[in-house]
Every structure is written in structure tokens, then in C-alpha cells.
Amino acid sequence: MLISSRRSTSATALIGPVLIGLVSIGLTACGGTTKGSTAASQSAAAPAPAAAAPASANPDAPIKEGIKIAFLPKQINNPYETIVDKAGIEAAAEYKGEAKEVGPSDASASSQVSYINTLTQQRQDAILIAANDANAVCGPLQQARSKGIKVVTYDSDASKDCRDLFINQASSEEVGRSQIAMLSDLIGGKGEFAILSATANATNQNTWIEFMKDELTKPEYKDMKLVKVAYGDDDDQKSFQETQGLLQAYPDLKGIIAPTTVGISAAARYVSGSKYKGKVVVTGLGTPNQMREYVKNGTVEKFALWNPKDLGYLAGYAAAALVSGQITGAEGEKFTAGRLGEYTIGKDGEVILGPPFTFDAGNIDEFDF
Structure with missing residues (x-):
């Protein structure tokens, strides 16, 4: 029983009718961090001003070729995050972009900070991050945005004023x-x-x-x-x-x-x-x-x-839409995410992939991820 994206009937997303009323989400999927990191505190203490968003979006703008994006998961050896990021890298290949995955081997509060700084120095067009700590990464992400780099969070959000979009697995x-x-x-x-x-x-x-x-x-x-x-x-x-x-x-x-x-x-x-x-x-x-x-x-x-492949794929296209000027991250803007179809940006720059799915003995062999 395959499930289709709630935004497009032609989508091949694995998310579909929720069993048990409202089904939950996931995953990690889901990582976290530890408190009390000095580096994290210093990074969050004095964020640089964010780059101003374009005055208006141009939904008809083509996706630019050669866009450079980087996925920064909670930790590089997390199986779930690997699935998400690989799908995002594949999405970038569809629109002739360049994508990679970098990240720490642990999920501590400050472990992602040095990677953000390096990606900023490399002048990536967009950084996509599953934040270990909403505040610890804020300062470095603001520095990246001040240099014109777009920031998309996925799976686990950062503080709202430190990113352009949050790609959420489900409500x-x-x-x-x-x-x-x-x-x-x-x-x-x-x-x-x-x-x-x-x-x-x-x-x-x-x-x-x-x-x-x-x-x-x-x-x-x-x-x-x-x-x-x-x-x-x-x-x-x-x-x-x-x-x-x-x-x-x-x-x-x-x-x-x-x-x-x-x-x-x-x-x-x-x-x-x-x-x-x-x-x-x-x-x-x-x-x-x-x-x-x-x-x-x-x-x-x-x-x-939910389907982690679809989460990464959606994040990859959202980053491209931002970089290309199709969207600015404002509520109500729309963009097309490849095979998943059209999505609309909600309040606070949140884009919801769709409802989660329940797996049991009757359907688990229909899925391979």
C-alpha cells in the first residue's frame, strides 16, 4: 500500500492515510544535544544580523544551475539522517546542483558549530541542518545568512530567526x-x-x-x-x-x-x-x-x-527554490518540489511534508528504507 504526497496526487511519497486517527511522526528520527556547552553559549550569545530577504518572490524564476548545498545532520552516522541526506543529494542532481553531507559523529549541542562555520567560508548557496540545539547553532547560522547563504532546517528546527525555512516531517x-x-x-x-x-x-x-x-x-x-x-x-x-x-x-x-x-x-x-x-x-x-x-x-x-527519503528530497528542492528566488520563506508562497508536487509555506516559514504512516506486520514488507 503505497502512499501519495498530500500536496500532489502524482507524488510518489510514502506518506499516506494515517492509521489510528492521527499517526505520529518521526523519526529520529530525531536527535538532540546536551546542555552547558561553552562554545554553544558563545555562538548563540551574539548572533550577527540576518541578511535581508528579497522584497518579493518570483515563482516563475527557473531553478539556477550549479547551486551548491550542504546537508548537516545531527550526527553523520545516524542511519535515519543518512537516508534523508542521500535523498536530498539526489534531488540536487535532478536540478543540476551540487550537494554533499558533512557533520559530527556525536550529537552534542555545539558539535555542528564548526561545520556551519566551514560551510560559510566555502560559500555554499544553502546550508540544510537538522539542529541538535535550537540556540547553539543560531549565531553561526546568522553569520551564514548575513553572507547571503540560505538556511533550511529539517527534522529538528533551529530558532526561527536563524533560518529561512523549516521542513517538518509532519505536524x-x-x-x-x-x-x-x-x-x-x-x-x-x-x-x-x-x-x-x-x-x-x-x-x-x-x-x-x-x-x-x-x-x-x-x-x-x-x-x-x-x-x-x-x-x-x-x-x-x-x-x-x-x-x-x-x-x-x-x-x-x-x-x-x-x-x-x-x-x-x-x-x-x-x-x-x-x-x-x-x-x-x-x-x-x-x-x-x-x-x-x-x-x-x-x-x-x-x-x-514518514518517508525519510521524501523529507530530504523536499528539503533539497526547498533550498533550490530559495536560492533561485522562487520563494523568500514568507507564509503563503508556493513552490514545486519535483515529483512531490506543489507545497505551500505556512506560518513561521514551516513546510509540512505530510501525515505520518503506521507500519505493522501486514504492510512492513512493502517498504524498503
Whole structure:
């Protein structure tokens, strides 16, 4: 069951009808950072003035050839981010641009700063970044914008005044609320559960979790209790250990929501080989290829995500539209993202890919990413 982009019926996006009411999003997908970095604090403290946006957009302007863009993920070895960035690089090839991926091996708050500075010195036409910390990257991104470089965030946003556009996987509210709805369905609406997040400062994770907490205030979830939010720092081994710690600390735990691809696969791996298999539900945001084994062995009944390939592809075309002057980032402007069709910029420069999708044993073999 393939899913089409909500913006264009001709799109080949994998996102489609949401199961369970509103389905959640994902992934990482989803990384974060740690607080207290001196470099991060200094970078955010005195941002340079941003470059002024063009007075008006020219939607009929052609995409310029030879545009240079760079993808800066949360961490270079994150499987989800690799899928996203590779698709963005492929998009650039379609419009005869040049694209690359660079980034740190860890997801700390200040780890992306030196890469932003280098890309600015290289005079990239656009920097596309999945921010580890919304504020730590702000100063360097403002410096880049002051030199005419366009900044597009994807997956995890930076502060709004530090970028031109944010390419969001799905509505943050939809993601958070649907995660609670999914877990409630899996545990019969009763019991204790925990959240295994990425890093404590991850913008997307924190936003989703706030909506999860708000959703829990509804009467239908009165018998569900969030006992702990743990942080695996988007590190496989730490996420594995945090899962073990949660299950030992809370013997009555009925479920774990991991809205991060690294976290959900680590949690499923631990539960799969433990006495908790079949007793503790694991769900969240993951990729089919990561989770196929655990769906088929009964550890995970269902989980959600969007198509990370489409996220990167959309970001790549959004950057080209900005650089070419088709859009400025203002609400209501429209641009065409290749095979995905037309998109409209929303409030605060946000572009939403589309609704997420639920994967289970009945459909997981239809997908390969």
C-alpha cells in the first residue's frame, strides 16, 4: 500500500492515510544535544544580523544551475539522517546542483558549530541542518545568512530567526498526540509507560513530548500514567541501557514510546531478548528496515514514521527554490518540489511534508528504507 504526497496526487511519497486517527511522526528520527556547552553559549550569545530577504518572490524564476548545498545532520552516522541526506543529494542532481553531507559523529549541542562555520567560508548557496540545539547553532547560522547563504532546517528546527525555512516531517501536534493514541490502543488504555527520547535539548523530541503530555490530560487516558522520560542521546548502546534501567526501575511498566529511530530499535532489541517480551509494548518512530525483525518476532506490533527519503528530497528542492528566488520563506508562497508536487509555506516559514504512516506486520514488507 503505497502512499501519495498530500500536496500532489502524482507524488510518489510514502506518506499516506494515517492509521489510528492521527499517526505520529518521526523519526529520529530525531536527535538532540546536551546542555552547558561553552562554545554553544558563545555562538548563540551574539548572533550577527540576518541578511535581508528579497522584497518579493518570483515563482516563475527557473531553478539556477550549479547551486551548491550542504546537508548537516545531527550526527553523520545516524542511519535515519543518512537516508534523508542521500535523498536530498539526489534531488540536487535532478536540478543540476551540487550537494554533499558533512557533520559530527556525536550529537552534542555545539558539535555542528564548526561545520556551519566551514560551510560559510566555502560559500555554499544553502546550508540544510537538522539542529541538535535550537540556540547553539543560531549565531553561526546568522553569520551564514548575513553572507547571503540560505538556511533550511529539517527534522529538528533551529530558532526561527536563524533560518529561512523549516521542513517538518509532519505536524508536531499530530505526531505527539498520535503517539499516545497508538500506545493506548496497544495497552488497552491502562498502565504505566515511559518515553525513551533522544537528547534533552532536541527541539522536535521536546515538542512532541509536550503534546504527548497534553494529550494525556484527556479523559480517555485517565488510566495511563507517564512515569519517566529517559534520554538515550541517539546513541544505540546508551538507549539499550536506558531501556534496561526503565524496566528494572518500574516493574509495572506496560509500554515504552521511543520517538527516535535509534531509541526504538535499541529498546526493541533489548525487550526482544528479555523476559519482558510479550509483556511490555514498544512503539514510537522507526524505519521499516530497522524494525522488520522485531515486528515479525512479535516484539513490536506497530510503529510510525514518514518517508525519510521524501523529507530530504523536499528539503533539497526547498533550498533550490530559495536560492533561485522562487520563494523568500514568507507564509503563503508556493513552490514545486519535483515529483512531490506543489507545497505551500505556512506560518513561521514551516513546510509540512505530510501525515505520518503506521507500519505493522501486514504492510512492513512493502517498504524498503
